[in-house]
Amino acid sequence: MPAGLNRALLTLAGAVVAIVLAIAVCSVAIVAAGGDPLHALTAFFDFGASERAQSNSVATLFNRAVPLFIAGLAVAVGFRMNLFNIGVEGQYRIAAICAAYVGSTFVAPAPIQIAVIIIVAMVAGGLYALIPAIMKVTRGVNEVIATIMLNYIALNITAYLVRGPFAGTRAEGELTVSTPPLPDSGMFPDLNFLFGWFGMLAPTREGGLWGFLVVAIVLGVVLWVVLERTRFGFDVKASGLNQSAALAAGVNPKRMVIAAMVLSGAIAGLIGLPEILGSTGSFGTTFTSGLGFLGIAVALLGRNKPVGIAVAALLFAFLDRAQGALQFANIPPSVVEIIQGAIVLLVVVANEVTNRFALRLEERRAARQLKVTA
Amino acid sequence: MTRIGKYHLALIGVAALLLLMSLVRVVTGQNDITSSGTFSAALTLAVPLALVGLGGLWAERAGVVNIGLEGMMVLGTWFAGWAGYQWGPVAALVAGLLGGALGGLLHAIATVSFGVDHIISGVAINLLGPGVTRFLSEVLYREGTAAAEAGGAITTSPPISPPAPERSLPLLSDGPDLLGRLESTHWFLLSDVAGILRGLTHNVNVLVILAVLLLPLTFYVLWRTPFGLRLRSVGENPWAAESLGVNVYRIKYIAVMISGAFAGLGGVFLVFVSTKYVEGQTQGRGFIGLAAMIFGNWRPGGLAVGAGLFGYADGLQLRSSGAITSVLLFGALLLLGYLVMQARKLMSSELDARTARQYTVMAFAALGMIVLFWLWLTVDRLPDELVNITPHVLTLLVLLVASQRLRMPKADGVTYRRGEQH
Amino acid sequence: ACGGGGGSTATDEPAGGASSPASGLKVGLAFDVGGRGDKSFNDAAYAGLEKAKTDLGAEIKELSPAADGSNRGDLLRQLADAGYNPIIGVGFAYAEDVKAAAAEYPDIEFAIVDSASSAPNVTGLLFAEEQGSYLAGVAAAAKSESGHVGFVGGVENDLIRKFEAGFDAGVKSVKADAKIDVTYLTPDGDFSGFQAPDKGKIAAEKMFQDGADIVYHAAGDSGLGVFQAAAAAGKKAIGVDSDQRQTVTETNLQSVIMTSMLKRVDVGVFEFIKAFQGGAKGGQDVTYDLKVDGVGLATTGGEIDDIKDQLDKAKQDIVNGTIKVPSQPES
Amino acid sequence: MSADTLATARPAVELEGITKRFPGVVANHDIRITVRPGTVHAIVGENGAGKSTLMKILYGMQRPDEGTIKVNGEQMAFRTPSDAIAAGIGMVHQHFMLADNFTVLENIVLGAEPRKGLRLDTAAARRRITELAATHGLRVDPDRLVEDLGVGDRQRVEILKVLYRGARILILDEPTAVLVPQEVEELFQNLRELKSEGLTVIFISHKLDEVLDIADEITVIRRGTTVASVDPREVTARRLAELMVGSELPTPETRESTVTDTVALKVAGLTMEAGGHRPVPKGTSVRLYADKLRQDGKRLLLDDVSFEIHKGEILGIAGVEGNGQSELIEAIMGIRQAHGSVELDGRDISSWSTLRRRESGIGYIPEDRHRQGLLLEASLWENRVLGHQTRRPARKGPWIDRKAAKADTERIIGEYDVRTPGVETLALALSGGNQQKLIVGREMSGEPSFLIAAHPTRGVDVGAQAAIWDHLRDARAAGLAVLLISADLDELIGLSDTIQVIYRGRLVAALDPSDITPERLGGYMTGAIAGTEEE
């Protein structure tokens, strides 16, 4: 439809402008720091000298993008219903440790082993998200507070589990704690062969290009279909756009809150798996945290739509990857955080501006039509 | 119920709580439950939450949701440290305020002028705050700089000198320290009251006094002055305000910048306590403060209660994990009280007023009570990880029990544009 | 082992290949979370690196991981790809990543601080914190009038628990009936415990109020709060990692730091680089204990000079094995 | 008096060639109006004619693209409402402009607060308000929360707001839309009062008889321009209507009854307490429980409401807004819980969910389309799906059948003459009237057996009104049972087969529309006439 296309193009243009502006902002900062913005810019695109370094960097980029993407999806589900699930952080932590531990307790053929691990993760995440959902529908507890508190609680529970009940054996002199390692059948096969297609060396980095990428893509597609094409998706959209209209249309708000929250949590449960099934094979001291919060930024940047979230995740991953390269160029790597913050802010500002512009266009078209018909 | 009635009820509640606490203390011998140490710790931990919460209050009363408090608080800490080590605590105070206000300004530009979704803007500021401060540290505190000579480093500023002064109540909690003496006798109730009072009055940072004053001040300004009326009207119905010639944009800007300034002030307090900026010292207090504000139903009094509760629990768990186990007994006694009240209600009310629901609730309460008692008797030391989460669990429990008639400002989070009411 | 934000600073600008001496030695080092400027663990490692630059004419590069530490392994790889050899990972958190990187780059020598060797081209640089802490415990017990001391740990992980274990044993060795308060600020995995001076202060205050007169901390920046509490209570404290009586700038705090348990990461790093230049190969651990003065007590301020004999005795017993110091607290 | 002599000298308001363009719309084009002081000047025109826009311009809320504004002879350039207020202009808006959980006092003084030092001087404000209220006969309690007030009271608060600022020129945009005749009469008394004190009133209404009643002069606006300025003494309502739209003014005249004797909807003992639904304790009947509540002095939003609607019957519910209509509707829709029973086609649906009720053939035209009827930021076809998401054509298994939904939206657009570029257009781009037509079309589709129509033509211009009325009649003829709620008494009397009056949550009278005048009906609605059953 032309109207939609119009809007899409405008949005794109706005985003590009915003990113350029964000880069400009950082250039100022870098100059202030006595650095050379051009150095920084090249650093972002410097994927290393050797072919091997380059394919490793590419793998790193995608391996970072995958969890960010899933985190973004998890947040987006709640957000499309105006449910602000800050609790993704805690949900994926709980889910990760449960999945890692359960997966380590038995050995089965790879497909079954991995399927079980994934299911456990989703169930654990969903159940942990069910807590604030139930508190909200039964006692009207604000989900923002509840999830904030539950994040801290999850952090401590996992710390307790990984040191206590779920602790694995450790080599002499090793100070990191972690759950028992997964059997090989629990490790997700990598996608290094893809590099061959592009005439690149296969990445040598541990785990290579994580196979969980496939799951993420499938998840994204499925979620898109669910949200854009199904009845449930329509109910979510309606509840998000106009609560009371949805209620009058027969959408049960309580059920929707629970469904959306649990779905969000279930997806959140997958955030930790790429890392665990991809390389570490266990949940431990060095498990990556904070993805839940980054997920909020990614989701909002991607306007709560799977495609947008994918783009946002890749953008964030691209920026994160440069942490090392920037330091080689003697640029403080904290510019990455500044750029990320600036981009989020500027992109949404651009969105607002372009949106209003698109709306005006729409009205104008409507009015023109009216003149014709009337 | 009349205002007076409420007021008396509150007093009775506090008295009952005190009684219960000192009872638990005597039974368990956990003096920390009401020791002055615990309460000064509680104060130290509650004040930053209260300040951040106030920040949230000012913004949301003017209809702007502020999830970016954390980022603004970070800015506050950094600027306080940066100015403090060079020009002393007063400069730290001012710089911290301005730093936070700067974050507020950014939030205002995004949400008020550009109509960006308030939460997105807040999240962005939470990314920017730590990023910018880290960047500034890397530029200004790298070794070779004057700051580094003065003891600064990338993760810490040089100490602010002189440190912020502290005050005590003469006689009562200082010098002869009568309260201290009374407390150390560990008499029933008396010592508890003394302990609490001393904790709240002994060696308190001047900023604590300021912060405590800011709560009633905020109430006065928002609920008793014309400016406050306008500010709240902007949060309730900006279009009505606009139609009466109130400059909605200006008020929102002012409110959000004050909000940022308060968050910054919370940061300043942290810097004063640790006498320097330490990277990451805000520890997510921006979020907890926001929670405390919602907990307090968007009102200064409730906010203070929320912050106090959290601060107390946090202080207690830091000081003695043993005292936390006695919280189990505390809970058991509370449930007992509840059961007694329910039972008396049932006796009095005529048959048909009893519903199955009441009975089930009571059954659960009784069960909970027994379980808690049992835990208290058997468990002598909880694992540290579980002790750590006491404040968070407690907050959730209170929210679950307390009736949820929270009423947020009607136009909170709504993007307002001049001349386009709906 | 101290937490903090992400990133690192850009130092040694001139140290591009051009200005670097012809030794051809290119040493890469990856910090633990927090990076440069923690005035403690990471800075100690950097001191060793810089010494290598000046004494051995090495070209050096140091990188800091992101705040969430998610890119530790990649930093090692980037150093390797940039031709740095040897490469040092600072902190036990690098255990897995160094192991992986070592497998990927078999002809590059790696070292990891605080963790055991996991491959033929990995050298484990271990420190006997428990031994140093033992001495700290002895000093505390000997100096304590009340027979009541305390320990504040930043994060309850096994590294910090080593400190506690040694301290505990040391105190008991002098006063078997001594009372020892122990508090950890945050659980494992939550590194904010290294950045919370206010909480450190509250924890220490409690100990002093209960009658402790010396508190030993292994809590990074949170130790600052311990010193403040000591100053306020007119009691003493024991620092950690570096000689904090020198690194802490507040004069009122310097005076309360009775001593500090030195952990000579700088020595470990420098010695490793020197050995590498001498053609040494990895595959084994080098333990920096009392014997080689890899750990020890700082004497700045001379507050423990009077118990020097007692300390030396304890040290001797440990060195010649008559005393075995536990590396994990019982219970 | 001197005011008059001065008045004859200079007009209170002079609008010269005002033009205002909105994206795609010319709201006002070269408008010229002259308002003499001390008069009531009416402005009439269909929806979207540009009345509100013009007034917003005069009140400084929007800036004209062209044209000049003169107040008392002086040229003005209003930037904000405060400029207009300073110039002695006050405006009562089409939609209430009140902060619900503020007190009346707070709402009135906002923006012009009396101070005592830094403090808001509530004592002085209260004095001033009670005094104003007394002099103009506008009784209000300054300390009540606005959310507890009825529409009449709110209207008075709005007027007091204006007077409090010492305005000499009052703009009233559709003030009577929500009032019953008695309240309207009261309001007009106040206006005449004000007029006699030399104040000037600009008055907007769709109800032409009222306009003729109160106005000294009338300006007609069509498509954003002034088409005529007439003297009420020399013009009839019909003539006015023709000036407005250039067409006949349709009135909903009653037709031969199509009422059958099969009951479609049966409501019995519907009771709803204020402050949250509580289950009836075991062993007590709804009646006993309700009695108990009344004894305890509990306010009942719905008090033992019972009625039947037969197939082919339109039951009109008359009542002043806030007397329980909304609660009644929402109880029948299952949106709010209530005691008592609701039967549809003989089946007890009291325990059913809203969705199931809709699925079993209840259509629902909500009273506030923007709040309950539409997803403004969604396309028209998605709005078509709303409420029908579980039924054909919108649904196919777990999927939303987009093609079918769009096709059916096209049908509605055709049958109901919804003016729109297409089905992908966002709902917010449509005028209120067209939005309303879409909703009616949607709720009529899928052959409902029972329809709730709340203010089906509110804010809709005469053309659209006629169309909607016809659709309702046709459906009724086809055996549809309708529960009609409307503040427009002509509409109510014209369409209904039976009229029930709701007052304080009770049905107080059942009336026969064929022999009732709006005035008498208003009497019942305001409780002036006690309920006397006539059948």
Ligand SMILES: Nc1ncnc2c1ncn2[C@@H]1O[C@H](COP(=O)(O)OP(=O)(O)OP(=O)(O)O)[C@@H](O)[C@H]1O
């Ligand atoms: N804020 C706005 N933005 C864009 N267009 C607007 C706006 N306000 C009004 N319009 C346009 O101006 C025209 C006049 O609107 P206005 O509200 O003045 O009509 P009205 O005469 O008050 O209608 P009603 O009788 O329903 O109140 C409308 O048709 C609409 O298209």
Ligand SMILES: Nc1ncnc2c1ncn2[C@@H]1O[C@H](COP(=O)(O)OP(=O)(O)OP(=O)(O)O)[C@@H](O)[C@H]1O
């Ligand atoms: N802010 C706005 N932006 C765009 N169009 C607007 C705006 N405000 C009003 N309109 C349009 O102006 C027209 C008439 O304005 P008005 O507000 O009087 O609507 P209406 O016909 O009275 O319907 P309603 O009773 O729902 O307001 C409608 O098309 C409405 O959509």
Ligand SMILES: [Mg+2]
């Ligand atoms: Mg209008």
Ligand SMILES: [Mg+2]
């Ligand atoms: Mg209208």
